[in-house]
Amino acid sequence: MGGDVGRPYLVLSNGNDRIAISTDAVVTVGATGGDAPDLSEHDLGLSFAAAGRFRDIAILSDTTTVQLRVGGQMDVETRSGDAYLPLPESFFGRTPYCALLALGGDDFALVLHPQRLSRFRKQLGEMHHLSE
Amino acid sequence: MASEEYLPVTLDSRRLLIESSTVKEILGRCVFVRVPHATAQVPGVVPYGGTVIPLIDLGALVTEDGDSPGEVVRDRTLVLDDGDLVIAICTDKVREVIRIETNEARESLRPIAAFASREFELDGHVNYVLDLGGLIAAARLAGDAGGG
Numbered sequence: 001m002g003g004d005v006g007r008p009y010l011v012l013s014n015g016n017d018r019i020a021i022s023t024d025a026v027v028t029v030g031a032t033g034g035d036a037p038d039l040s041e042h043d044l045g046l047s048f049a050a051a052g053r054f055r056d057i058a059i060l061s062d063t064t065t066v067q068l069r070v071g072g073q074m075d076v077e078t079r080s081g082d083a084y085l086p087l088p089e090s091f092f093g094r095t096p097y098c099a100l101l102a103l104g105g106d107d108f109a110l111v112l113h114p115q116r117l118s119r120f121r122k123q124l125g126e127m128h129h130l131s132e
Numbered sequence: 133m134a135s136e137e138y139l140p141v142t143l144d145s146r147r148l149l150i151e152s153s154t155v156k157e158i159l160g161r162c163v164f165v166r167v168p169h170a171t172a173q174v175p176g177v178v179p180y181g182g183t184v185i186p187l188i189d190l191g192a193l194v195t196e197d198g199d200s201p202g203e204v205v206r207d208r209t210l211v212l213d214d215g216d217l218v219i220a221i222c223t224d225k226v227r228e229v230i231r232i233e234t235n236e237a238r239e240s241l242r243p244i245a246a247f248a249s250r251e252f253e254l255d256g257h258v259n260y261v262l263d264l265g266g267l268i269a270a271a272r273l274a275g276d277a278g279g280g
Contacts, residue, residue, distance in 0.1 A: 017166075045168020085184045087167065087177060088217075090272055092186075095169040100177065100184055108165050108179065120169070 006080050009101055010057070011109050012068075013075040017046045018109035020101045023078065025114045027058035027065055036067040043096065043121055044112070048074050062118030079103060084111070096120045134234045140259065141210065141223040143190050147259040149252065150212065152229050154264050159209040162187075162222035173274040178220040180211060187220045188271045190247075214264045221267075230254075 009020035010029065036058055041047045048070045055076065057068045070076060081101035085108075092098075098113035138149035164187045166176040172192040177184040206222035232252055247267045248260035 083182065085179065085182075087184060088186050091174045092167055092170055092177075095167055097167055097169075100165060100179065102179070106163075110165070110167065 005082070005084055007084075008078050008080050009109070009111070011075075011077055011079045011101070011103070012048055012057075012070060013109075014046065014048050015075075018103070018107070019044065019046065019048075019097075020079075020081070020109035020111045021057075021059060022111075022114075025060045027060055029057050029076065030055050036065040039066050039068040039117075039121075043117070043124070044068075045095075059112075059114065059117075061114045061121070064118065066117075066121075081109070094120070094123075135231050136234055137229050137231050138261065139210075139229050140227040140254075141208070142225045143206075143223050147254075147257050148190075148223070148248070149230075149232075149259045149261045150210065151261070151264070154212045154214060155210060156213045156218065157211040158226055159211065159220075160207070162206040162209045162220075164220070164222075171271075171274045173271045178209065178211075180218070180220065185211065185218045185220050186271070187222065188267060190221050190223070190267075212264055214268060217268055219264075219268060219271075 008023045010023055010026050011018055011020045039059070041049065048068065054069045054072060055074075057070055057076070058065050059068060082104055083102040085100040085102060087095075087097060087099055096112055096117040097110045098116060099111040100108040101111050102108055137152040139152050139155050141148050141150060162178075164176040164178045165184075170176060173189055174186050175189055175192075176187050178187050206224055208223045208226045210221050210223060210226070212219055212221060232254075247263050247270065249263045249266070250261040252259045252261070
């Protein structure tokens with residue numbers, strides 16, 4: 001899941017925020033991921049829900065597949081970035097994001113890192129379990 | 133007599149002095165990319181020179197509860213280099229560099245002390261000298277304790 005410039009990313013936009021997922025990690029777009037658990041707004045820290053029909057994006061998160069439900073009106077496109085800018089690990093290592101993908105001008109997408117996403121979801125689950 | 137140069141800045145009602153040797157650049161309005169699930173103390177990054185640098189929210193670090201006083205738009209972005217790491221902080225106003233005799237300083241005993249080892253009284257106001265190393269260490273510590 002490296003960060004080569006020119007590598008294609010699936011870029012999702014909700015009008016304010018963007019996330020980018022390496023196409024290497026995307027299993028399917030537009031079809032359900034079967035029984036894969038849903039990624040929540042809480043996992044991402046962002047909302048991509050909207051009124052209307054949903055599209056499901058199945059993502060390989062480490063060794064398991066999860067699915068992200070994206071509102072039908074949300075912007076989903078495959079793009080390559082102008083630059084891949086890693087986030088400083090010592091400050092953002094616990095987040096599911098690993099870099100910014102420069103998309104031209106002042107536009108950037110947060111690169112979702114599959115292994116980090118998996119770790120983050122696991123930590124959330126443990127915290128939830130402890131709070132019960 | 134020894135003297136040092138400082139960049140005076142204001143943040144809300146606080147007056148801070150930043151060692152001028154650590155200031156790489158003064159940019160305009162603070163524009164940053166928020167990183168979800170990051171801490172209030174380091175809420176995002178600033179694209180800078182073909183890379184990204186962490187934005188440390190001084191407002192969040194100097195409040196006792198660690199929360200930033202809301203989504204405040206700051207007029208100036210300072211790029212600071214402590215020798216090991218380049219970071220950005222946002223401030224309200226930046227004034228011209230001043231030179232101060234170091235023997236005028238006194239130990240800071242205020243709540244901001246974790247990020248200011250010394251203070252000067254200038255024009256009847258207390259000015260805290262920003263401890264950049266301490267600031268970065270505190271921001272990292274906050275990330276270790278509450279990130280994710």
